[in-house]
Amino acid sequence: MSSKNDLIIYGRHPVVDTIRAGKPVDKVLLQQGIRGEFEKEIRHLCREFDIPFKVVPKDRLSKFSNGNHQGIIALLSPIQYFKIEDVLPMVYEQSRTPLFLLLDEVTDVRNFGSIARSAEVCGADAIIIPSKGAARINEDAMKTSAGALSKIPVCRSSSLMNAIEFLQLSGIQIVASSLRAEKKLYELDLTVPTAFIIGSEGEGVSQALLRKADEQFIIPQLGETDSLNVSVATGIMMYEVMRQRR
Numbered sequence: 001m002s003s004k005n006d007l008i009i010y011g012r013h014p015v016v017d018t019i020r021a022g023k024p025v026d027k028v029l030l031q032q033g034i035r036g037e038f039e040k041e042i043r044h045l046c047r048e049f050d051i052p053f054k055v056v057p058k059d060r061l062s063k064f065s066n067g068n069h070q071g072i073i074a075l076l077s078p079i080q081y082f083k084i085e086d087v088l089p090m091v092y093e094q095s096r097t098p099l100f101l102l103l104d105e106v107t108d109v110r111n112f113g114s115i116a117r118s119a120e121v122c123g124a125d126a127i128i129i130p131s132k133g134a135a136r137i138n139e140d141a142m143k144t145s146a147g148a149l150s151k152i153p154v155c156r157s158s159s160l161m162n163a164i165e166f167l168q169l170s171g172i173q174i175v176a177s178s179l180r181a182e183k184k185l186y187e188l189d190l191t192v193p194t195a196f197i198i199g200s201e202g203e204g205v206s207q208a209l210l211r212k213a214d215e216q217f218i219i220p221q222l223g224e225t226d227s228l229n230v231s232v233a234t235g236i237m238m239y240e241v242m243r244q245r246r
Helices: 012-020 037-048 058-064 084-093 109-121 139-144 160-169 207-212 230-245
Strands: 008-010 025-031 053-056 072-076 099-103 126-130 154-157 173-177 194-198 215-217
Touching (some): 012 037, 084 126, 099 109, 109 126, 109 230, 154 160, 160 207, 173 207
Parallel strands (some): 173 194, 173 215
16 A cells, blocks of 8 residues: 555565566665564565665654555655666767766765755766665655756665666776865866765765775865765766766
């Protein structure tokens, strides 16, 4: 059975049917204590369809549904997710120079929406997010994006590290911002296929992903504030790409 806004599916058979139908599931919540064949089936389906899966207390499920949720709820996404392995060939086939964003645990939905808006305006080809540790694409994110999230592909990956390695093997340079970097943003060659790693609101790009980057850079600033808001910084990066390429 679905909720009024059709973004919540609850009940064992409806959730399984929704996943098997390939509908865009944001995450699956399973009640603590459920064991047996059903738990195994749901875990297997979530792995197969690359859907975030979480075991939660019963009272959390009850917040989403007053009905008989049967110990499981699927939260749907208002957008369809893509795979980067499918998007990249299409970009090359259209003779475009690839431009991607990898979001490293950007969890604020409004920042996510603003990033998507700047990315789409500046011609980015896709946004890549991790299956876990990313902002939910909900009504606030959609509204902040001003429609961009309905236009730009969002790819979900179980591992950003694997996504980076795939992009590098596909001839795409990986660049990441770091306050410790010496090279300025405008000193990068962004006319070549490029993917930016965008760090989280509080911690920036994780050290593991920084080490994977081909180039690290800093956005020059004159004031004394520690750093820019992540969505503002992304807009600056995107406009520098557009400036160089046009």
